[in-house]
Amino acid sequence: MATEALSVTDLHAYYGDSHVLYGVSFALEESRVLALLGRNGAGKTTCISSIMGLLPPRGGEIRLFGEKISGLPPEAISRLGVGLVPQGRRIFPTLSVRENLVVAAQRQNGAGKAPGKTWTLDRIYDLFPRMKERQNQLAGSLSGGEQQMLAIGRALMGNPKVLLLDEPSEGLAPLIVQEVGRTIQRLKDEGQSIILVEQNSRMALEVADQVVILNTGETAFVGSADEVRADEDLVTRNLGIFHGH
Amino acid sequence: MQSGSNSTRTVLALLAILIVGAVSFSYIASIRSAQFAIVQTLNSLALGGLLFLLAAGFSLIFGLMRLANLTHGALFMLGAYIGANIMRSFEGVSLWAAMIGAGLLVAVMGGLLERFVLRRLSNNSLGQVLVTLGMSFIIADACLIIWGGDPIPVPTPPDLRSPIRAFGYAFPSYRLAVVVLAVVAAIALYLLLERTRLGAMIRAGVDDMQMARAVGIPVSKLFTAVFMLGAGVAGAAGVLGGPIMSAYPGLDADMLPLALIVVILGGVGSLFGAFVGSFIIGFIYTFGTALLPDLAYVILFLPMIVVIAFRPQGLFGRIAA
Numbered sequence: 130m131a132t133e134a135l136s137v138t139d140l141h142a143y144y145g146d147s148h149v150l151y152g153v154s155f156a157l158e159e160s161r162v163l164a165l166l167g168r169n170g171a172g173k174t175t176c177i178s179s180i181m182g183l184l185p186p187r188g189g190e191i192r193l194f195g196e197k198i199s200g201l202p203p204e205a206i207s208r209l210g211v212g213l214v215p216q217g218r219r220i221f222p223t224l225s226v227r228e229n230l231v232v233a234a235q236r237q238n239g240a241g242k243a244p245g246k247t248w249t250l251d252r253i254y255d256l257f258p259r260m261k262e263r264q265n266q267l268a269g270s271l272s273g274g275e276q277q278m279l280a281i282g283r284a285l286m287g288n289p290k291v292l293l294l295d296e297p298s299e300g301l302a303p304l305i306v307q308e309v310g311r312t313i314q315r316l317k318d319e320g321q322s323i324i325l326v327e328q329n330s331r332m333a334l335e336v337a338d339q340v341v342i343l344n345t346g347e348t349a350f351v352g353s354a355d356e357v358r359a360d361e362d363l364v365t366r367n368l369g370i371f372h373g374h
Numbered sequence: 375m376q377s378g379s380n381s382t383r384t385v386l387a388l389l390a391i392l393i394v395g396a397v398s399f400s401y402i403a404s405i406r407s408a409q410f411a412i413v414q415t416l417n418s419l420a421l422g423g424l425l426f427l428l429a430a431g432f433s434l435i436f437g438l439m440r441l442a443n444l445t446h447g448a449l450f451m452l453g454a455y456i457g458a459n460i461m462r463s464f465e466g467v468s469l470w471a472a473m474i475g476a477g478l479l480v481a482v483m484g485g486l487l488e489r490f491v492l493r494r495l496s497n498n499s500l501g502q503v504l505v506t507l508g509m510s511f512i513i514a515d516a517c518l519i520i521w522g523g524d525p526i527p528v529p530t531p532p533d534l535r536s537p538i539r540a541f542g543y544a545f546p547s548y549r550l551a552v553v554v555l556a557v558v559a560a561i562a563l564y565l566l567l568e569r570t571r572l573g574a575m576i577r578a579g580v581d582d583m584q585m586a587r588a589v590g591i592p593v594s595k596l597f598t599a600v601f602m603l604g605a606g607v608a609g610a611a612g613v614l615g616g617p618i619m620s621a622y623p624g625l626d627a628d629m630l631p632l633a634l635i636v637v638i639l640g641g642v643g644s645l646f647g648a649f650v651g652s653f654i655i656g657f658i659y660t661f662g663t664a665l666l667p668d669l670a671y672v673i674l675f676l677p678m679i680v681v682i683a684f685r686p687q688g689l690f691g692r693i694a695a
């Protein structure tokens with residue numbers, strides 16, 4: 130059986146008194162892409178924030194290569210090897226592009242190892258030549274697509290064992306979405322374990338190996354991407370209330 | 375970024391300040407001798423330099439930790455007392471050595487305060503402000519018990535006792551040295567913040583604290599480091615101000631409001647704002663007291679009110695005060 134890179138077991142999360150995740154469970158296998166799908170407000174970002182330690186879980190357990198990370202502060206979870214590309218990108222706007230990357234550089238320790246070669250500033254610039262051209266520009270002045278690449282580059286600088294991508298295609302032009310898709314495919318080919326959150330399931334299903342569907346804070350479906358690709362209505366059925374776009 | 379009306383307002387506010395400054399300056403210059411104007415100008419610059427050292431730390435701490443550290447004035451006074459004490463206890467210790475010694479001691483005290491008191495209140499900003507206010511009273515009383523109620527003079531370094539003579543006028547040399555040191559400190563702080571990885575991490579924390587933690591920046595250690603830096607610089611500034619102001623009970627309460635006005639004027643979290651604001655306040659306060667002693671505080675608060683009315687985030691700040 131494949132190694133579990135990240136496992137989430139019976140996760141419960143709250144914002145103050147409001148209960149948002151009710152016992153979510155799934156596991157990401159090493160070097161695989163897991164698509165985490167769900168409608169608006171289903172709890173995808175909450176799930177990602179819980180894994181990252183930004184919203185400490187009130188119940189359940191999260192493990193990274195067998196090591197328990199739930200309950201640790203975000204900086205410790207980052208150092209153990211979880212990289213985050215957050216929803217809305219959240220690059221540091223008053224830092225230059227280069228500084229955004231440099232502040233996030235770190236080597237990993239703890240169980241499991243980061244895939245492939247170590248990420249350095251030069252390798253990020255190879256991956257995104259545009260970042261090199263703009264390295265001295267303030268990150269806040271970049272276009273949406275460039276900010277997304279910077280956010281991905283910044284997460285990679287931490288040499289993550291598991292990369293969390295929260296709606297990386299949100300608000301981007303179709304051409305840029307394709308570029309983001311190609312980047313994810315390339316990272317996957319290098320052996321990166323990835324959790325990819327998307328509302329737009331088509332792009333996610335192209336690269337995913339595993340699929341988890343959340344519906345109002347509960348796991349509605351856990352299975353393989355092949356299963357989902359074979360049955361076109363499966364996603365819609367599990368998203369909850371049908372709604373056409 | 376900034377809208378057009380915002381920069382118009384900045385220009386307006388700057389103009390208002392310039393007018394207040396220019397009017398008082400020319401008035402003084404016309405009725406008194408040029409020598410008097412030179413001395414007052416250097417007094418203003420020296421006060422501005424000291425205010426910068428105080429306000430820079432306050433502003434940095436507020437920018438990163440969203441904490442108004444009201445002990446800052448007390449740390450300045452504590453530095454002045456410790457420096458005076460060092461120089462009296464050890465024969466031949468220079469002011470500069472005393473400044474470094476006191477700065478380090480006050481930095482350590484700041485670190486302890488942050489780690490063991492403020493850290494425990496990290497989600498309670500009102501509690502934090504009250505605790506810093508309480509700590510400033512405790513420090514002030516401790517100073518009174520240890521060093522008594524009489525002012526303790528701090529000797530001027532021998533080399534800087536006599537004024538520099540040029541163009542037929544005398545320039546007080548210690549005040550010049552204070553200005554030079556403040557400018558050097560400003561450049562050093564600028565380089566630390568803008569040109570090092572540590573500085574970029576601090577700025578990342580100011581931009582987005584949660585995200586900074588999520589990329590592995592040890593924000594908790596940064597807090598302690600920045601707090602120690604701010605406290606240490608304030609303590610060292612107390613010693614540097616010693617030969618001009620000496621160490622006396624109430625020095626904390628005299629300095630803190632000036633530093634607060636500087637920060638509000640220049641913009642919270644902005645080093646450049648603290649720099650410009652310090653010299654503006656240095657001039658207004660010095661000339662205001664000389665020209666219209668009864669209205670010194672009115673003249674002092676006027677530019678602040680103008681700035682708050684037109685530009686709540688201060689001249690160079692990004693966060694509304």
Ligand SMILES: Nc1ncnc2c1ncn2[C@@H]1O[C@H](COP(=O)(O)OP(=O)(O)OP(=O)(O)O)[C@@H](O)[C@H]1O
Nearest residue numbers: 144149167168169170171172173174175176216328
């Ligand atoms: N900071 C918050 N405080 C209170 N409630 C929140 C907060 N953030 C999210 N919620 C609520 O928690 C639920 C899950 O939100 P979450 O952001 O995880 O959804 P999502 O699946 O990421 O949606 P989207 O696709 O729109 O990003 C929603 O009902 C939302 O209103």
Ligand SMILES: [Mg+2]
Nearest residue numbers: 173174175216
């Ligand atoms: Mg979301």
